[in-house]
Structures are given as C-alpha cells and as structure tokens.
Amino acid sequence: MTALEIILLLLKLTGALVLFLYGMKLMSEGLQKIAGKGMRHLMAKITNNPFSGILVGTLLTFMVQSSSASTVMIVSFVNAGMLNLSGAIAMIMGANIGSTLITWILKIFALGGTGDTFQLPIFLLAFAIFFMFSSRDKLKYIGEFVIGFALLLLGMDFLQAAVPNLEDYPQFLAALGTISDHGYLSVLLFTVIGIVLTCIVQASAAMMAIALAMCFKGYIGFEVAMALVMGLNIGTTITANIAATVANSVGKKAARAHLVFNVIGTIIMLIAFRPVMLLVDYVTTAATGSSPYIEAGQPGYDPQTLPWALCFFHTFFNVVNTIILVWFIPLLIRIVDWMVKPKKEDAEDEYRLTFIGGSWMNTAELNIQSAKEEIGNFSKRVLRMYAFLPELDKTKGKEFDEILKRTEKYEGITDRMEIEIAQFLTKVSEGDLSNESSQRISSMLRIVDNLESIGDSIYQMAILKKNQREQEINLDQECRNNLDAMYQLVGKSLEVMDFNLHQPYDKIDLTEAYAVEKQINNLRDKLRNHHLESIKAGAYTYQVGTTYSGMYALYEKTGDYVINVSEALRVDQSQKVVEHNMAPQK
Secondary structure (H helix, E strand, O other), X not given: OOHHHHHHHHHHHHHHHHHHHHHHHHHHHHHHHHHOOOHHHHHHHHOOOHHHHHHHHHHHHHHHOOHHHHHHHXXXXXXXXXXXXXXXXXXXXXXXXXXXXXXXXXXXXXXXXXXXXXXXXXXXXXXXHHHHOOOOHHHHHHHHHXXXXXXXXHHHHHHHHHOOOHHHOHHHHHHHHHOOOOOHHHHHHHHHHHHHHHHHHOOHHHHHHHHHHHHHOOOOOHHXXXXXXXXHHHHOHHHHHXXXXXXXXXXXXXXXXXXXXXXXXXHHHHHOHHHHHHHHHHHHHHHHOOOOOOOOOOOOOOOOHHHHHHHHHHHHHHHHHHHHHHHHHHHHHHHHHHHOOOOXXXXXXXXXXXXXXXXXOOOHHHHHHHHHHHHHHHHHHHHHHHOHHHHHHHOOHHHHHHHHHHHHHHHHHHHHHHHHHHHHHHHHHOOOOXXXXXXXXXXXXXXXXXXXXXXXXXXXXHHHHHHXXXXXXXXXHHHHHHHHHHHHHHHHHHHHHHHHHOOOHHHOOOXXXXXXXXXXXXXXXXXXXXXXXXXXXXXXXXXXXXXXXXXXXXXXXXXXXXXXHHHHOOOEOOEOOOOOOOOOOO
C-alpha cells in the first residue's frame, strides 16, 4: 500500500467517523425535541423491570439488524434523558442477545449485509417529513431524528467500507490459523485478536460473518473460533463508546456499562472455558452428528459443523452472561460511576430523580417525605437556572450560546421533573390517605406546577436576552440598573422560597416571603411608571421599550409564581391555602 493510498484511507476513515458522530448528535437532539412528556415515561415504564428492558433491547437489535446501532440508540436515549442508567444497562444486555439472532440469520441464510438498501428510502422519508411539515415542530423534529438515524447507519457503512475487506486477504486469514495451536494461550491471543479486528471493522455482525467464513474454510479450530467470539463481544463496544464522546456523562456511563458487562462476561467464560467447550461440543454433536473438534481432513469432518457451534456458543455466551449479571445491575452502575467522573457542571445538568422512582412504598407518609425531598432538589435546580441570567449579560459569542443552551436544557428538565413528581404523587393519592395527607399532596402538586412555571419564565427571559443581542438593542444605564434591582429582589424571593421548601411544611413562616413579594410589586409599579414617562418623552425607541417592559414584566411574573409556591406550603388540617389575588392564571 503506497503512502498516498494510506492517506486516502485515513481521510475516508476520518470522514466516515465525522458523519457517524454527526448522525449520533442529530438523532440525540431530535429525540430531546420530540420526547416531550410522553415518550420518556413510556420508555421508563417499559424498562422499569430489567427483564422487560432486556426484551426491548433484544427486539430493538433484531429490528435494526445491528447491535452497534442499537447500543448507540440506547446511549442516545440516555443522553436525551429518556432512559435511566439502570434501564439502559438492561437494554444493552438485551442488545447483546439480539446480536446473536443476527448470527443465526447469517448462518442459516448466508446473508452478508444488514439491509443497506433501505437507507435511501429512510432519507427520502426523513426529508419528506422535514420539508413538507417544516411548519409543524413535532413532525419536523421527527424528521431530524430520522435523518440522524439514517446518517448514523450510513456512517457505519462508510466505516466498514473504508477498511480493506479481510476476506480478500486469504494469506492473512491463513496466517491466523498458524498461531492457533498453542492451547489456552491461543485462546487468550485470539480473544485479543477478536477485540482488535472488531474495533477496526466497527460492527460485530461483520466480524461474525468473517469468523463464520474462517470456520467454514477451516482456517481456525473450534476453541480459537470461540475465543474470537468472546473478543468481538468486547470489540463491538467501541462503537457505543465512540458515540458517547458527544454524549453527557450519563450517556458515557451507559457506553462504559456495555464495555464492563462484556469484559466481565468474557472473564466468566474464560474461567469456565473447558466445561463450556464440552457443553458446546455435546450440543453441536447431538444437533449435527459431527463434533466441532474434528479438524479439516480428518474422518467425519463436516465444514458446516463449526459454524453451527459458533452460533450456539455466541448465543450461550450472551444469554448466560445476561442471566448472571442482570442481578448485579446496581454493582455495574457503581463501577461506571467510578469510571466516569463528571465535571461539576455536567453533574448539575444531568436529569435524574433521586428520592423517588418507578415504584412507591406502602406508607403514605414515607411517600410524601420522598416527594418533599425531590421537590427540594427541584427548587435547587431552579435556583441554578436563575443564576444563568446575569451570565448571559456578561458573555458573548460561543460562551453566550453555551449558557443559552444550558438554560434551554434546564427548562426541559423542569418540564420532566414536574411530570414525574406529579405522576408519583397522583399514584400515591390513589391509596388510603388521611385528610391531612390528601391536602399535603394537593399542596405539593401545586408547588411542582409553579416551580415548572418559574423555569418557563426564566427561559423566556433568556430568549428575550437572545433577541436583544441579535437585534443589537442597547438599554441605557438607568434601565439596566432598574432591571438589576428587580433581578436581585426576585432572586431573594427564590432563596426564601427554597429555604421554606427545606423546612417542615407545618412550621412555615411566610412573613419574609410576603415582604419580598411586596417589594417586587412596588418596584414593578415604579418601573412601569418610569417606562410610560420615558415613552412620552421619547427617551428610547419602541424596540428598547418593548424589551425593557417585557423583561421587568417577566421578573414580576416569576415573583408571582414564587409566592404561589410559598402559599402552597401553608396547608394543614385547620387552614386552607391562601390564594394570592395577583397570581397569574395558568
């Protein structure tokens, strides 16, 4: 191979990798936009039980005909906040089992591809959705997701096409056969070879096809063929880990879990290698009438026997490892938590509920306490989101875009937190509750509703700042000082609200909350009068006036939502919620 050919090969590999990663990014972003408030809950419900997660992962891999593609999709689900880490690990286990179905198809039907001819129809469908329904956001986002998925598959195909086809180099395959006669050392060596080759080929199904061809042609023996299978199960994890380079820390953890699961499974099989080989030999001999230990040229040799043994071992390897390790998902999570240490910023941006999950305890008071702790976390996240606003005034360019993107992400998180906490509380309310517990749940439902509204208002202010920057609208110093004063007051009200949310609800004192809210309303009135006088005097343009009045109105609206939260805390058996007459109607 000449230097020019090597350079072209590297360019092809780089281009294919860029296309693959872009498809992954586009698909993940599309998922985040279309997920809304329904798809994530459906996904979480399906994978709430690890065994249902395994089933979903198996079927998903069988449908897309690629374990690499399905694991990348699982990483996308996690990255989009649609799937928790536990559910992702269960689906990855299922993806490993699903990959064995592909092996059987390759063996039985001698299929060499995975449906590449459907890529162009996928692109056609995606662009039809994207352009024909560009005015309808939901369908447009679906089009983005489909385009991303098609690009991902196309990138994987380019990755495979960019490397030389190993089947075209029989001398190389024959050389592998010469190093297969060293007992257990050869087993370890071929495990490593399987890892390396699968990392290069970027698809376990393609590597399985190569392994089947090597077995059929008699290049390698029974035990080293099984070692290749173990190696390819580790090597196939490289695709998801590459995809996770553009994912958040939870997505990275899902990809690492795939690697850890397959490495532990391989260690288990290496420890029990001889007994497992005897079992595979027994089953294959019973099924085919010939032993996979019989080598080419020996009496009774059948070239079909070893490929059958390979298929059976591949299935046995993944099914047995799943049966063993499904009980250790919490341990796998601890391992990947140790492997992936997110930055503080990444940890804050992750979406996860800490105190409540898909199930609930039998004691209503314990359920309510768990929800109270989760609401406290919700409040802390809203406070962090509010702190982004002054940063938007101080930054420009790429840094401004990053902060705006984080603000948008937090807004989506507040939407999902409201839904999940509300669903938990609604389910708890279906039980046998005291009047006090029922009132407390109603109070909490109102709290999470208003916390989500606070997140919406903060995001609207961020968008207003974005429009102000794009339209080059400059506020004078007096306007900026007035808005800064409003920011400080609303921030103080949020801090008071957060303090109260972390206190016993029956011991809340709203004196300070009402005092701050009164200051906000008074300042709102002052700014409104200032605005009207400035308009009459022609002190600033219409655009400046609209931006200024829109901003202080959003601050005041946020303050109303804050006092709604504080008032909702005042619930006990002798006192109803005090409705604030200035609260915005939702």
